[in-house]
Amino acid sequence: MERRMRRCRALFWGIVWIWCCTCLSGCSGGQGKRIVRIGHNQSTNHPTHIALTAFQELIDQELGDKYVVEVYPNELLGSQTDMVQLTQTGAIDFCVASNAILETFSKDYEIFNLPYLFASTASYHHVMDDPAVTGPIFGSTEKAGFTAVTWLDAGTRNFYTIDRPIEHPSDLKGLKIRVQQSPTNIEMMRLLGGSATPMGFGDVYTALQSGIIDGAENNEMALTDNGHGDVCRYYSYDMHQMVPDILIGNTAFMEEMSVEERALFEEGFCLVNQVEREEWTKAVEKAKERARDEQGVHFLYPDQKPFVEACRPLHDRVLEGDRDLLPIYEAIQAYNVQYPSVE
């Protein structure tokens, strides 16, 4: 509660501050420079922040006479849903949002939230790198005010619990598990037999600590970087999702730029993707070691088949709800054949 109050206060002052800057200086920094604000919800050690810092440096080096990039970590500008809305209206220029919450802004994003969509990490990466697959989805919110400019790896999502090891979907019965605020995630939890408790990322630690929830699901970084491994004993590699993070930008801001400026920003978006992916691989290895050795988390490797079987109906349901996703789904299946599971 106290943590929540602190975040609300930070959000309030963050927005007041942005509002003052916008009113007093016509949206420009010192010497008439245009301030470019980017928000995200990770710590400053996280690959997302490291990658955005590289972007900041590139823009400073190449376009520093015109733009000043400011990166706001740790939900300083609010939860991801708040930040997407701020980006949509142009109160900020960019933010990083999980693909999961973007499905509430455009149904097309549902596809990347499907459990067991990708056969392997290689397939996931090839799909996300293929503009023929991502293009229609990334552009689907253009008219609504924001556009996706690149994706960031957020690894594989798995269940972790305070004290009940999850070896089979039946172990989830009766457990309250935090999920991201997305209808697909809520339905996934229902199919797996647990009780879905949707909430923002920043509230999960307190909810675990106070026993409001019995567990959550995320990549390994949540154990260390967000302290969830201080409370949860078991982390089960059921590998239910590979949900990318997406860097989105205000459409009007990007359309205002000259062709040359836009080309440099595009270079910056590629750099964000490249740096984040390099950092991600190293960060996950370190997180696993730290969780095991310092936090005493037990890693479990259950048979994934019963989890896959339980989630299967969700694929048909999402495709029936949006027939336009079918060609994209088929393109993903072709990558799955080319890059099958290595298990």
Ligand code: GCU
């Ligand atoms: C990951 C992901 C975040 C997301 C979080 C969550 O950390 O990178 O973008 O907000 O999961 O579970 O909410």
